[in-house]
Amino acid sequence: MKAIAIIVILLLVVVNALELLPAASAFQMYLSGSAVVLSLVALIAILVGRGLPRDNRTGAEAARPTPVTTRANQSDAEIVRFLAMLQARGRLVDFLMDNINAHDDAQVGAAARVVHAGCKTVLLEHFRISPVRTESEGSTVQVAAGYSPDEYRLVGKISGPGPFSGVLVHHGWKTDVVNLPRVLRSSSDRLPAIAPAEVELR
Template sequence: MASRNPSFFRRIGLAFSVLFGAELAGRLVRLREEGADTEAAAGTEDAAAAAQPAIVRETTPEAALQLLGLLQRDARFIDFVQENIAAYSDADIGAAARVVHEGCRKVLDEHFAITPVRDEAEGSRLTLPEGFDAAAVRLTGKVVGKPPFTGTLGHRGWRVTDTRLPALAEGHDASVIAQAEVEL
């Protein structure tokens, strides 16, 4: 049976869709809450703990907007995503994607230290002990009972260990992620 998990590139697209789409992010949160409510109704202790309301802290959008600006500057990311690509050939899209990929990678390498959450190779079998970090490891498939859980690593995950975004000048409008250009 083929895996129902999305590919790496599909997960990147989904991540950006959730990161920059408030409506989609809200629907995802509601869906996860409904799932937690369903599990809690089934009577498992773990689901009951997950159904507890999380402590929410307010964030400001400046860092996300700054990252978008960097991705636009070095990878033309916004231009690429906003373009209607239906009229282009797969070869043209692939060539553009290669440029965007190179620029995105440059931004990530320059401004973040990113390491895998898990060191094992994808596809390897592993056992998660009781007390594993549920914020760093998401269980998929039929999850029943209590740890230890044994399964197959579908994705190693990523963790940011250092962030090096430039400081913003006083009065800088971070919502302008790419200035309009007027040639005189």
């Protein structure tokens, strides 16, 4: 019904536009009569369309988009799972989220040893990590033209095209193999917990 009303209104606009053209008076009277008829038809169509009960417009209701619920991404869940492994083996999240200013350097150092040992174990189990450059830091190295920007960060005075020569400040790290376990999702609506809350029952 709404489409019919739109068509009738468009015809009404056309007829009213034609009335502005110079023509014989009989033709103008005919157009005026047509304009009145079309106006009445358009008015009836609009009123009828508005007066339809809601039950007859189920098609329009069904066309409304349904709200989309946010679902936790599988890759996000796997990142959280890896963080959970670092927490379980090295207590990394505990260490990072704790206020270390409340502890002295000896306590922080002792905790850091536990974090270091546990997190290193996780990295070695699931990644094959190697340095980008094998030379010792402080040695002079050559960086070829067309180097990979994710493997090299050039600092200092850079001029002209490569190759570049400079002092190795940090040898960098890269990974050749990643072997992370797949996450079995218990729920698609939320990410898994990094570590469960522990409650001692009494």
